[in-house]
Amino acid sequence: MTAPTRRRLGVGTALLAATALLAACGSGTPGQTADEDAEAGDREVVEFWHHTFTTPENEWYEQAVEDFNASQDEVFVNETVVPGDAWDEKMTAAQAAGTAPDVYPVPGRLNDGVRLGSYLALDDLLPAEAFEQVTDAAAEISQVDGTWYGYPLLLEPQRVLYWNKEIFTEAGLDPESPPTSWDELYEACEQIQPVLADGQFCIETFSDQDTLAWSTVAEQMHVAGHLPISEDWTTADATDPAYEELIEHYTTLYSEGYIPRQSLAAGNSAAPFGEEKVAMITQGSWGMSELVADYPEVVDHTGVAPTITSDGDQTESLTTVGNFKWVLDANSDNAEAAAAFIAYALAGDTDVLLPFFVDTQFTKAPAREDVAEAVNADPGAAEAPWSEVITEDVVPYTIGEPLYPWDVNVAMGLAIQQSMMGDVAPADALAEADATIEQIIEREDLPANRAELGD
């Protein structure tokens, strides 16, 4: 054998050895490391995916999995954290490949997933008493036609107003009286603008198409008294002149420079307020836990109030109420083991859930009565004045997220953005949204889907 041939053989052998070594270090189970394999042992493995949430939420998820795994020796939960912006594609790809997780959290409504057969019913997998403490509002978003397809974790208003009391004082405004109507908002911004530095703005409200899509649903309801599709989903109803007023409101905010011409952060982040780039921000109630965790220096001069409405009426259609519930994948091979995990983390001892609501600074409403009592009794609740605003001034006046497909929301978000940023007249933008919604009705046979949902 010649020297070069021996050398090639040597390199080849080394590569093979390295590959074998790497393979030996790996795991035999997809999504698991060798260490997790060893920890799981002979236990039944439940795959659990969840989104990346705020820091305290992520810590709670990790702790819940760790505690469950330590609490028994029959089921091992393998936790995978998926970044929010990668969730949809990762889940769709996993579902197509038949490797979807056994348990995962779902926001919004369940009706589409149930129609497609994506979830297992929980009624026979969890004891009946597990559902006894669930609040009515949480039950509504966790059931379809009376059957439980999700177990709720929380409810949270998707729009509240945060304002910087120091900037209000500097502008000569009452630091304890935030604006409640559009007109009051314009007046406040007129006074605030002169005291702002370059790069600071009066208010950051949702301005990108996707965020406008979900965040303005309650505003659409508030100004027009209906949503942009008929109740039976047979016709579009987006050309109501009241929607033109809503669009003109956003156009005013944009053209007067009250809001930045480009979003300063992701649509669900309160960072621009924490960085004091804006005097006010409309954001979900979760924004407060972000501020406490990441921007503690602004908390003492931050006010929290119900969101601004067209007419100042803060007792009707204030905001949609967001939620998260956990579901069982319909193709799960370990349904009973997965249900045991849900029973432990969400439907069991209140002590498991208490840290979630305390560590997120009382910004979310528990989905169970007994958990809500425990949270209210926590000494920390007294030091979180926003908690009362959210539970008493906002939650009672919320509406549920719409049942119709997401594309309908997007059509309205696009209409608002087209007029706000482009030269399209509100009526024309709404006519286009109306045509798009008609197309969605036809394409997805919405009347039949609506009929399947019942009343």
Next chain:
Amino acid sequence: MARRRPADDHVVAANKKRYPDTVMAYVMIAPIVILLGIFVIYPALQATVLSFYNWSFYQESEFVGLKNFTDVLTDPKFRASILLGLKFVAITLPVQLVGAFLFASLATAVNRRFADVLKVSIYIPTIISGVITSVIFTIIYDYSGGILNALLAKLDLTTQAWLGDPRLALVAIAAPAVWLGMGLTCLIMIAGMLDIPASFYESADVEGANWWQKTVYITIPQLKNILLYLIITGFVASIQQFELPLIMTNGGPMSSTELPNLFIFNHFRGDPYVGYSIAAALLLFVVLGSVSALIFRVLNSEKLVD
């Protein structure tokens, strides 16, 4: 038993002479044919079949005939995304080709050491990931803290919502696209220019031709096939741009950066059934193939003759 004729031996020998490496050639191309079969041809056939179904991951798929295709073809948003893709090509490709040509001309005209520096510097963006580039440019374009608006402010000019204004967003993502694609285009052009016989330019010098005349009458005609290759690959890469709009704008504002692949991807991750996005992908394939064929026809590739 038939007797083997001398003429047969002659044919075999002639074939062996004419195709001495046929078997070896098949062996050599077998791996790539097998890989193409597994990863391209089979999935493409499978996708074609699935495009006729409402493909569900949890229920029996339902045959819907051409519905997915008619849904896509009657969707103005699909047509808008194709037109937007062509607009993006029109913005990026000429800039990329002209820029690379000028840079390659410079690199072939200077001394070797300086040429090496130029080649390395132009190629560096090519090895930077598109994701990282997207993040870098998003920071540059940031409305309230980005370096670009800081420079404008220093010059007392109005700051711009580079990624938030529908009139600017497409151009804003075109800039990193050109920056990323320039390096490889430039190196291929340099290779083509170095391949042109020096005697052509020496003759032109004798005739008193200037740089422009040498470029028009020698360099460009001699680079014809290379330019054809770069136009086709540049067109396909540009219209299929995906990472930059996904990360920098997510297709907004007002869908002004929702290029065809992102349009398909958004349907893939958001639709209850996958048939629509598969049909859209197949139709995009038809559009790309047709335009590529048209470019071939117009530019008429041919073998160069010295």
